[in-house]
Amino acid sequence: MTLTSDRKLTIALLVALPVAAALTDNAFYKAVLVFGMINAVAAVGLCLMLGFAGQISLGQAAFYGLGAYGTTLMASRFGVEPVLAIAAGALLSMAVGWSISRPLSRLHDHYLAMATLAFGIIMFIVFANARSLTGGLDPGTSIAKFSIMGRDLSSMNQLFWVVWVGLVLAAFVAGNIASNQIGRSLLAVKMSAAAAASVGIDVVRAKAFVFAIGALLTGLSGGLYAYFARSFNATSFGIGYSIELLMMVVLGSLSRVSGAIVGAFIITVLPVVFENFEDYKTLTFGVTMVIIMKYMPSGLVDGILGLPGRLSRRAKA
Amino acid sequence: MLAIRNLNKRFGGLHALRDVSIDAPPGQITAVIGPNGAGKSTLMNVISGFISPDGGSITVAGTPITGMKPHEICRQGLARTFQNLQMFSDMTVLETVITGRTRHRRASLVANLLMTPRVWHDEKDAAQHAQTLLETMQIGPSYWQRRAGDLPYGLQRRVEIARALATEPAYMLLDEPAAGLNDEESVALGSTLRELAGRGIGIVLIEHDIELVMNFSRHIFVMDAGGVIADGTPEQVRSKPEVVKAYLGDEHGA
Ligand SMILES: Nc1ncnc2c1ncn2[C@@H]1O[C@H](COP(=O)(O)OP(=O)(O)O)[C@@H](O)[C@H]1O
Numbered sequence: 046m047t048l049t050s051d052r053k054l055t056i057a058l059l060v061a062l063p064v065a066a067a068l069t070d071n072a073f074y075k076a077v078l079v080f081g082m083i084n085a086v087a088a089v090g091l092c093l094m095l096g097f098a099g100q101i102s103l104g105q106a107a108f109y110g111l112g113a114y115g116t117t118l119m120a121s122r123f124g125v126e127p128v129l130a131i132a133a134g135a136l137l138s139m140a141v142g143w144s145i146s147r148p149l150s151r152l153h154d155h156y157l158a159m160a161t162l163a164f165g166i167i168m169f170i171v172f173a174n175a176r177s178l179t180g181g182l183d184p185g186t187s188i189a190k191f192s193i194m195g196r197d198l199s200s201m202n203q204l205f206w207v208v209w210v211g212l213v214l215a216a217f218v219a220g221n222i223a224s225n226q227i228g229r230s231l232l233a234v235k236m237s238a239a240a241a242a243s244v245g246i247d248v249v250r251a252k253a254f255v256f257a258i259g260a261l262l263t264g265l266s267g268g269l270y271a272y273f274a275r276s277f278n279a280t281s282f283g284i285g286y287s288i289e290l291l292m293m294v295v296l297g298s299l300s301r302v303s304g305a306i307v308g309a310f311i312i313t314v315l316p317v318v319f320e321n322f323e324d325y326k327t328l329t330f331g332v333t334m335v336i337i338m339k340y341m342p343s344g345l346v347d348g349i350l351g352l353p354g355r356l357s358r359r360a361k362a
Numbered sequence: 363m364l365a366i367r368n369l370n371k372r373f374g375g376l377h378a379l380r381d382v383s384i385d386a387p388p389g390q391i392t393a394v395i396g397p398n399g400a401g402k403s404t405l406m407n408v409i410s411g412f413i414s415p416d417g418g419s420i421t422v423a424g425t426p427i428t429g430m431k432p433h434e435i436c437r438q439g440l441a442r443t444f445q446n447l448q449m450f451s452d453m454t455v456l457e458t459v460i461t462g463r464t465r466h467r468r469a470s471l472v473a474n475l476l477m478t479p480r481v482w483h484d485e486k487d488a489a490q491h492a493q494t495l496l497e498t499m500q501i502g503p504s505y506w507q508r509r510a511g512d513l514p515y516g517l518q519r520r521v522e523i524a525r526a527l528a529t530e531p532a533y534m535l536l537d538e539p540a541a542g543l544n545d546e547e548s549v550a551l552g553s554t555l556r557e558l559a560g561r562g563i564g565i566v567l568i569e570h571d572i573e574l575v576m577n578f579s580r581h582i583f584v585m586d587a588g589g590v591i592a593d594g595t596p597e598q599v600r601s602k603p604e605v606v607k608a609y610l611g612d613e614h615g616a
């Protein structure tokens with residue numbers, strides 16, 4: 046039993062996170078780490094959809110919102126134990142992802158992009174207007190502190206570990222998919238749907254599966270976000286977040302789970318770093334993105350992992 | 363027996379298949395030849411479920427498969443390759459062939475998500491099986507970890523056959539497998555196909571390479587303009603004037 050380079054890098058990242066958290070006492074930095082991990086869970090979901098199965102989604106914020114509101118409703122209205130409320134939110138999101146996959150399964154590329162974008166917009170309108178359930182844009186909604194069996198675990202240090210466990214689970218499942226026949230079936234569907242069908246892969250079912258698992262992980266991320274933010278409104282679940290998720294995956298790596306995690310941290314941290322540049326924030330951010338995309342078209346992680354090979358080839362030449 | 367009865371298919375005004383009936387027995391190479399545009403690939407796409415026929419029936423060992431989806435037809439024991447290669451380009455050669463085994467994997471979805479020891483074990487089995495098939499198709503270990511899309515054309519064709527074999531088919535449809543091969547490679551392919559037929563697989567060989575067909579197939583069906591115009595053993599077919607006219611006419615034109 047051997048581990049792929051993707052697996053090793055993922056494990057290294059998952060180990061590095063608590064180390065980074067232990068090294069800082071700054072509450073703000075710690076919150077950035079936690080938010081980065083929340084984003085990473087969602088990015089891992091989109092990585093399976095887009096990177097493996099080739100199914101682009103511009104509506105991931107909808108699943109994020111379904112997870113967050115599902116969790117909040119379960120916890121606040123029905124007094125469900127927080128961990129179970131998060132699970133319920135994720136399952137709600139998964140059910141919706143699975144049900145939209147069938148009508149979407151005939152669409153490709155930009156048609157799929159448009160359809161998922163429309164889904165995202167519609168869900169945002171629902172989140173903003175179903176005020177009795179979501180609190181809409183104003184006043185929004187809020188959720189009680191995170192706890193397990195009545196034990197309060199809501200400090201940033203404690204939340205760190207809660208979210209970390211969520212990310213470990215997401216990375217474990219996604220890493221397994223990446224290294225077994227499920228992942229290969231998804232890749233097959235992306236590379237040639239005809240050939241995939243010719244070896245007995247049910248293409249429609251494979252797409253339904255990847256929408257379901259992508260929605261599940263993004264919904265899980267939304268549930269974690271609810272306990273992180275405690276009080277939020279529908280603006281968190283707009284198109285902007287869907288685009289950010291897409292940038293995380295494209296920037297990190299389209300073919301590696303570790304890439305999605307790296308991408309998530311870049312997109313979470315860069316705006317914070319560039320805060321110091323004040324007026325040039327957006328510009329600097331944009332330029333950095335363009336540089337990465339130009340020199341590492343298959344993502345930062347693939348680019349860096351491929352660097353030794355490229356350098357030695359250049360040395361020989 | 364792979365039994366094809368009275369297949370018809372129209373593309374608008376074009377009658378691409380007219381009452382095509384073909385029998386392909388197990389353990390033999392049955393060839394379908396004919397000039398470009400005769401309808402051979404259309405026949406192949408109809409049999410494998412990628413195009414639905416307007417009429418007619420197809421049975422595999424007595425089981426009707428007409429109207430089934432391509433992945434269901436594969437699960438009935440019918441595999442295929444494509445005239446225009448359909449590779450999993452970014453996979454390695456080995457992964458490509460392992461993917462061909464998908465229909466035989468038994469571990470549950472949950473077991474796969476959790477990667478239980480059973481799944482690890484299955485993975486190893488599938489890799490072993492794929493390696494054997496790659497050897498059968500004369501693709502050496504030095505190629506196994508290469509990106510499938512980077513292989514020379516002739517090798518990609520053989521990888522496609524290995525991938526089809528991985529489904530453990532009772533019948534295999536090959537659409538112009540010798541296209542782009544030189545004479546030597548073509549003969550080697552013929553012997554490999556004969557060996558596969560010897561293992562009991564019924565092979566339907568669609569080919570332009572007349573030598574390959576004449577030397578290696580047991581029975582030949584000749585198509586022209588959507589219909590079967592003649593059939594018989596290589597000797598019988600070679601001497602029929604309508605075949606010479608339809609087929610060699612095209613050869614001279616090409
Ligand atoms: N999907 C399609 N739509 C319309 N016409 C088609 C289609 N597929 C094939 N044809 C036409 O059907 C005829 C038979 O094509 P084909 O089966 O590819 O022939 P062959 O494989 O014998 O060269 C050709 O005239 C071709 O242009």
Ligand SMILES: [Mg+2]
Nearest residue numbers: 402403404445
């Ligand atoms: Mg053809």
